[in-house]
Amino acid sequence: MIKRELLEIVKQRLGQFPAVALLGPRQVGKTTLADAASIGRPSCYLDLESPSDRAKMAEPALYLSANEDKLVILDEVQRMPQLFQILRGLIDSGKKKGINAGRFLLLGSASLDLLHQSGESLAGRIAYLELSPFNLLETGEATLNQLWVRGGFPDSFLADDEMKSVIWRENFIRTYLERDIPALGPRIPAETLRRFWMMLAHNQGCLFNAAQLARGLAVDGKTITRYLDLLVDLLLVRRLLPWHSNTGKRLVKSPKVYVRDSGISHTLLGINDFDNLLGHPVVGMSWENFVIENILSILPGSATPYFYRTIAGAEIDLIIEFSPSKRWAIEIKKGLSPKASKGFHLAIQDINAEAKFIVYSGNENYKIGHGIEVTSLSKMMKLLKF
Numbered sequence: 001m002i003k004r005e006l007l008e009i010v011k012q013r014l015g016q017f018p019a020v021a022l023l024g025p026r027q028v029g030k031t032t033l034a035d036a037a038s039i040g041r042p043s044c045y046l047d048l049e050s051p052s053d054r055a056k057m058a059e060p061a062l063y064l065s066a067n068e069d070k071l072v073i074l075d076e077v078q079r080m081p082q083l084f085q086i087l088r089g090l091i092d093s094g095k096k097k098g099i100n101a102g103r104f105l106l107l108g109s110a111s112l113d114l115l116h117q118s119g120e121s122l123a124g125r126i127a128y129l130e131l132s133p134f135n136l137l138e139t140g141e142a143t144l145n146q147l148w149v150r151g152g153f154p155d156s157f158l159a160d161d162e163m164k165s166v167i168w169r170e171n172f173i174r175t176y177l178e179r180d181i182p183a184l185g186p187r188i189p190a191e192t193l194r195r196f197w198m199m200l201a202h203n204q205g206c207l208f209n210a211a212q213l214a215r216g217l218a219v220d221g222k223t224i225t226r227y228l229d230l231l232v233d234l235l236l237v238r239r240l241l242p243w244h245s246n247t248g249k250r251l252v253k254s255p256k257v258y259v260r261d262s263g264i265s266h267t268l269l270g271i272n273d274f275d276n277l278l279g280h281p282v283v284g285m286s287w288e289n290f291v292i293e294n295i296l297s298i299l300p301g302s303a304t305p306y307f308y309r310t311i312a313g314a315e316i317d318l319i320i321e322f323s324p325s326k327r328w329a330i331e332i333k334k335g336l337s338p339k340a341s342k343g344f345h346l347a348i349q350d351i352n353a354e355a356k357f358i359v360y361s362g363n364e365n366y367k368i369g370h371g372i373e374v375t376s377l378s379k380m381m382k383l384l385k386f
Contacts, residue, residue, distance in 0.1 A: 024131035084121035151263020243306035314346035329353035
């Protein structure tokens with residue numbers, strides 16, 4: 001069992017808020033984490049996709065009131081949007097009885113729907129957390145190449161061999177396309193959405209160009225944006241926004257797009273092992289995506305990620321903004337002899353970066369000119385975490 005970095009935070013939030021929402025894609029380990037968080041306290045678990053558990057919730061107020069002395073774990077809670085108004089009433093009545101925290105742990109795999117539904121009803125009563133696939137601090141630095149190739153979904157990362165990992169990922173993609181996404185309502189042909197997902201994998205780290213993608217799929221730009229919104233909502237794709245300020249420079253305004261899990265990206269591209277990856281044209285952007293997702297998985301909630309690019313070519317792969325006056329600039333390089341580009345030097349002046357880093361695929365940590373620190377991914381993550 002690999003201990004998740006988020007476990008202690010979930011316990012802390014349950015000790016503070018009546019409801020905690022744990023978001024993450026399917027099969028990322030939300031239920032396992034919920035079970036671990038409930039150890040030592042009375043609890044009950046309901047899967048709202050299970051007919052038998054939904055039957056228990058035919059009268060939700062009655063069932064939940066009968067279990068007010070327990071932590072109630074509700075899985076796939078976005079399946080019952082009408083539940084949030086009921087939860088608000090139960091939380092408020094519980095407070096009158098002195099039950100102020102640890103009532104409900106809500107698990108969801110569609111972020112925007114859940115945030116919208118719960119935010120309107122449970123404002124001030126709920127805390128939100130996102131569970132990402134395994135990151136490098138959880139699996140250990142020695143597993144870096146395996147984690148990069150297979151991705152961080154537990155069943156993929158922990159598979160007995162590469163072929164079993166690939167088979168799991170292929171079925172994960174097929175299940176989303178043929179079952180999960182149609183169940184949400186959008187009528188999108190599975191093959192069309194698969195091609196779109198593959199196009200994003202080929203072009204990850206590039207500026208999002210809806211018109212170009214639309215031509216490739218023979219649809220219009222609005223449809224492409226709708227496809228992207230759906231995959232972002234399902235926490236399968238990341239839309240990284242550009243940093244903007246009055247620098248006097250002409251800045252890029254389009255977002256960058258990444259397939260969040262490197263293993264899923266590799267399967268979409270037909271990359272099955274480490275040797276295939278190293279010889280593939282996408283290897284550099286795959287490394288960038290892998291580094292960004294690992295860093296963002298441990299980022300403090302108060303920090304915001306961006307990238308920076310000007311029309312003239314100044315660029316920073318990742319900016320971490322801790323406050324309006326505190327920013328870290330991170331350049332990502334694949335290889336063992338990284339050098340800062342001219343564009344990076346110009347960009348760190350534009351944004352007035354407090355700290356400057358190059359994250360590379362080696363293990364040593366050292367400084368180069370202009371106060372830039374070259375560091376490994378694990379060291380970068382530890383700096384951000386602590």
